[in-house]
Amino acid sequence: MNVRAPALYAHRVENETKLTAGDAELTLEPGHGCRIASLRVAGTELLLQGDRFGAFLMVPWVGRTENGVFRNGGVTHQLPVDAPPHAIHGTGRHVAWQEAAPPTDTTAAYYYDLADPWPYPGRVTHTVQLAPHSVTLTMSVEAAADGDSFPAQAGWHPWWRRNLGQGGQDVELAFSAAWQEERGSNHLPNGNRIDPKPGPWDDCFGMPDGVDVTLTWPGEMRLEVRSPASWVVIYDEQPDAVCVEPQSGPPNGLNTAPRLVTPIDPLEISTVWTWHRIG
Structure with a gap:
């Protein structure tokens, strides 16, 4: 990353980093x-506000892990059950991240080292690149050079505002998925792939050609969520927000679709969010 002169550094106040590009402004809380x-785009906030909302990172697993248990070869591990009876959304959202390099006006990079209650050493890095009409997010999960390999997942959980609060209509979702993961009574995929059903959703969809979901606030804003990843969770059961979550695997994927991270083969995932004002 190129380090710019201090006058072009991102604005940092009390562990808050603000990036700006054109009329777009993004705030990170490392x-x-x-x-x-x-x-915010032209002063309009796109994300639901509040400590639980915005857009948080899911790592080193996404969604629910069944009963908080996963296996790596012949070894069984127990994770904290924070969404009984399951473990949900990883440990990264609960910890402080460290600066990987001084932020500029449009870029920032942070990391944290995997530690208890995650049983394997490693490092997660998150990079943010803001442009006037888009933001590119990249996350990597690395195993320690002298550590064991382990299954992992990563993704993002943005809470998009259902209504932008300016007298316009609620957001409309558009996407075409190859399949929907059928959900069992335990709220996890049961292994069956079915044709996508109408919402409301709290469901995982397969997009083998890459995640491609469009959110449109009629007459106001169009936003595209894209990723080379093949999985997305759509959650629209809340009155104030909808979630479009690009991720590297399905819920409970540590057990059902493990992606092994090795000292020479990190897990890498990216997503681009692009917006256009309408009218």
């Missing part, structure tokens, strides 16, 4: 799980 606390 001390709060490296959460994207705000994304």
Whole structure:
């Protein structure tokens, strides 16, 4: 990363980093799980506000892990059950992240080292690149050079505002998925792939050609969520927000679709969010 002169550094106040590009402004909270606390375009906030909202990172697993248990070869591990009876959304959202390099006006990079209650050493890095009409997010999960390999997942959980609060209509979702993961009574995929059903959703969809979901606030804003990843969770059961979550695997994927991270083969995932004002 190129380090710019101090006058072009991102604005940092009390563990808050603000990036700006054109009329877009993004606020990161590295001390709060490296959460994207705000994304404003021409003064309009796109993300639901509040400590639980914005856009948080899911790592080293996404969604629910069944009963908080996963296996790596012949070894069984127990994770904290924070969404009984399951473990949910990883540890990254609960820890403070460290600066990987001084931020500029449009870029920032942070990391945290995997530690208890995650049983394997490693490092997670999150990079944010803001442009006037888009933001590119990249996350990597690395195993320690002298450590064991382990299964992992990563993704983002943005809470997009259902209504932008300016007298316009609620957001409309558009996407075409190859399949929907059928959900069992335990709220996890049961292994069956079915044709996508109408919402409301709290469901995982397969997009083998890459995640491609469009959110449109009629007459106001269009936003595209894209990723080379093949999985997305759509959650629209809340009255104030909808979630479009690009991720590297399905819920409970540590057990059902493990992606092994080795000292020479990190897990890498990216997503690009692009917006256009309408009218």
